[in-house]
Amino acid sequence: MTGKIHLNYVIPGDDFTRAGEASGEVKKKLKQMGVSPEAVRKVAISMYEGEINMVIHANGGTIDVDISTTDITIVLKDNGPGIKDVALAMQAGYSTAPDKVRALGFGAGMGLPNMKKYSDNLIIDTKLGYGTTVTIVVKIG
Amino acid sequence: MSEFYTSVRLDESLCKGCINCIKRCPTEAIRVRNGKARITKEFCIDCGECIRICKHHAKYSTYDTLRSREKYEYTVALPAPSLYGQVNNIEDVNLVLHALIRMGFDAVFEVGCAAEYVSRLTREYLEAHREKWPLISTACPSITRLIRVRFPNLIEHLLPIKAPVDLAAQIARKEAIKKTGLAPDRIGIFFLSPCPAKVTAAKNPLGYEGGDVDAVLAMKDIYPELIKNMKEAAKTPNLEDLTTAGKIGIGWGGSGGEAGGLLTDSYLAADGIENVIRVLEDMEDQKFKDLSFIELNACNGGCVGGVLTVENPYVAKVKLSSLRKYLPVARNHSISYEVNPYWTQNVEYEPVFTLGSNLLESMDRMAKVEELMKKFPGLDCGCCGAPTCLALAEDIVRGIAEEKDCIHILRAYVDQLSNQMESDKERGEEHDSW
Numbered sequence: 001m002t003g004k005i006h007l008n009y010v011i012p013g014d015d016f017t018r019a020g021e022a023s024g025e026v027k028k029k030l031k032q033m034g035v036s037p038e039a040v041r042k043v044a045i046s047m048y049e050g051e052i053n054m055v056i057h058a059n060g061g062t063i064d065v066d067i068s069t070t071d072i073t074i075v076l077k078d079n080g081p082g083i084k085d086v087a088l089a090m091q092a093g094y095s096t097a098p099d100k101v102r103a104l105g106f107g108a109g110m111g112l113p114n115m116k117k118y119s120d121n122l123i124i125d126t127k128l129g130y131g132t133t134v135t136i137v138v139k140i141g
Numbered sequence: 142m143s144e145f146y147t148s149v150r151l152d153e154s155l156c157k158g159c160i161n162c163i164k165r166c167p168t169e170a171i172r173v174r175n176g177k178a179r180i181t182k183e184f185c186i187d188c189g190e191c192i193r194i195c196k197h198h199a200k201y202s203t204y205d206t207l208r209s210r211e212k213y214e215y216t217v218a219l220p221a222p223s224l225y226g227q228v229n230n231i232e233d234v235n236l237v238l239h240a241l242i243r244m245g246f247d248a249v250f251e252v253g254c255a256a257e258y259v260s261r262l263t264r265e266y267l268e269a270h271r272e273k274w275p276l277i278s279t280a281c282p283s284i285t286r287l288i289r290v291r292f293p294n295l296i297e298h299l300l301p302i303k304a305p306v307d308l309a310a311q312i313a314r315k316e317a318i319k320k321t322g323l324a325p326d327r328i329g330i331f332f333l334s335p336c337p338a339k340v341t342a343a344k345n346p347l348g349y350e351g352g353d354v355d356a357v358l359a360m361k362d363i364y365p366e367l368i369k370n371m372k373e374a375a376k377t378p379n380l381e382d383l384t385t386a387g388k389i390g391i392g393w394g395g396s397g398g399e400a401g402g403l404l405t406d407s408y409l410a411a412d413g414i415e416n417v418i419r420v421l422e423d424m425e426d427q428k429f430k431d432l433s434f435i436e437l438n439a440c441n442g443g444c445v446g447g448v449l450t451v452e453n454p455y456v457a458k459v460k461l462s463s464l465r466k467y468l469p470v471a472r473n474h475s476i477s478y479e480v481n482p483y484w485t486q487n488v489e490y491e492p493v494f495t496l497g498s499n500l501l502e503s504m505d506r507m508a509k510v511e512e513l514m515k516k517f518p519g520l521d522c523g524c525c526g527a528p529t530c531l532a533l534a535e536d537i538v539r540g541i542a543e544e545k546d547c548i549h550i551l552r553a554y555v556d557q558l559s560n561q562m563e564s565d566k567e568r569g570e571e572h573d574s575w
Binding site: 002003004005007020023024027029031032033034035037038040041044045048067069114140 | 291293294422425426427490492494495496497499500501503504505507508511535
């Protein structure tokens with residue numbers, strides 16, 4: 001027994017009908033592994049927010065999920081425009097989502113704040129014009 | 142009573158071992174083994190979808206018969222509001238109630254009457270417990286069962302008030318004792334049900350112990366008798382008015398009726414088990430803001446869509462609407478019955494879908510599932526007896542199936558064997574010619 005699981009997802013850009021598929025699948029797997037409901041809740045919410053962000057802002061990207069017996073690490077990597085002001089983006093209600101996205105009910109400016117709230121560690125590595133890598137860590141137990 | 146009970150059964154003599162039910166089951170509870178469709182009762186939520194889809198009528202629901210009334214000295218019929226949507230050309234529910242008396246019941250108590258009481262209690266509970274918003278309706282037993290096994294994070298949102306049928310049973314028994322002076326067990330409370338989930342809930346309720354419903358009859362089973370007796374009842378002049386339910390109570394028979402009785406518009410009502418699951422998944426991801434109540438019904442159209450009903454659910458809904466038209470909004474909202482309407486036990490999460498007995502074992506098995514999925518063709522053909530390739534992989538790591546159950550893997554294996562034999566033969570022939 002290795003006690004390690006690695007999952008990888010490619011997120012297509014600009015397709016809202018598929019946004020949430022990856023986090024939905026991870027949620028199902030975590031439940032099947034008997035991970036605590038609280039950790040499942042955190043992953044479900046923070047990963048979904050990250051997935052949606054990739055679709056809205058970065059034309060998709062990749063998600064790597066590593067599960068060990070102590071924590072779940074989710075790395076969301078995109079080649080989008082990058083985040084200009086991370087501190088501002090972390091503020092509840094701040095959003096740069098275009099109108100067409102807001103019309104779908106997204107872009108409330110709660111993406112990053114919710115990812116922070118529903119994770120045990122959140123690291124944002126971003127470079128303007130090159131892309132963003134968001135790492136979410138949720139502890140198990 | 143075991144913790145997991147299901148009313149859905151299989152008539153093995155009729156089962157052809159086809160894949161219709163395994164594909165339809167929303168919790169993937171059915172596998173075809175040795176040519177017969179077996180239900181894993183821990184996974185089953187009694188939604189009745191397999192009964193609906195089975196062309197061979199091999200899946201059925203257990204329920205009681207009218208003859209079981211013989212055990213009791215005094216019997217009370219509890220008609221669900223959805224029953225009124227099953228019959229044609231009635232302007233008045235009273236005819237249905239009198240038909241039930243003509244069929245030999247000593248009394249009737251409308252479930253719609255208790256439903257109005259539940260509506261009032263729910264309104265009060267919503268006001269007092271904003272921290273639990275959105276509350277999820279617990280009137281459909283399939284939904285409560287589904288949440289118990291699949292949505293641990295939503296258990297705290299379950300409305301801890303007994304379903305109208307259970308309150309109706311409690312009240313009806315009290316009234317019957319008062320009227321007859323009989324011992325409680327001499328009185329039989331008979332629910333006329335639209336679905337198998339209610340049969341299960343009567344035998345094995347969640348949220349409290351020992352329900353008051355003694356027997357559950359299927360609407361489709363009593364239907365011919367009911368129609369006959371309604372015709373007779375219609376000939377009787379000046380029938381006593383037995384009706385007690387108003388607009389809200391009768392509305393509970395269709396999707397949106399329960400939520401409608403809350404007199405708020407901050408609700409969501411979904412029906413049909415697949416739609417319900419989507420709503421629950423979204424709710425778990427906290428996609429709903431500002432909702433106070435979520436009404437969920439496993440059947441399309443709500444209770445009128447139950448698998449033990451006879452009428453098209455949408456036609457039944459129209460009939461309920463026209464019946465409600467001239468009724469008062471509610472007739473039982475201000476009555477206080479001397480029964481405890483609240484749950485007395487917590488519903489606990491039952492992680493029946495976990496792959497192993499602990500985290501490490503489950504992770505190990507999950508890794509094996511991922512490996513197996515690379516081998517399977519991904520056709521989800523169902524020929525192995527599991528609904529999808531993924532379900533087969535999960536069965537294999539649980540030790541209840543094997544790789545060669547996949548006919549595609551089996552065929553590749555047979556091909557390989559035959560090639561091997563061919564080449565062995567050729568080599569053998571070459572030897573012979575030496």
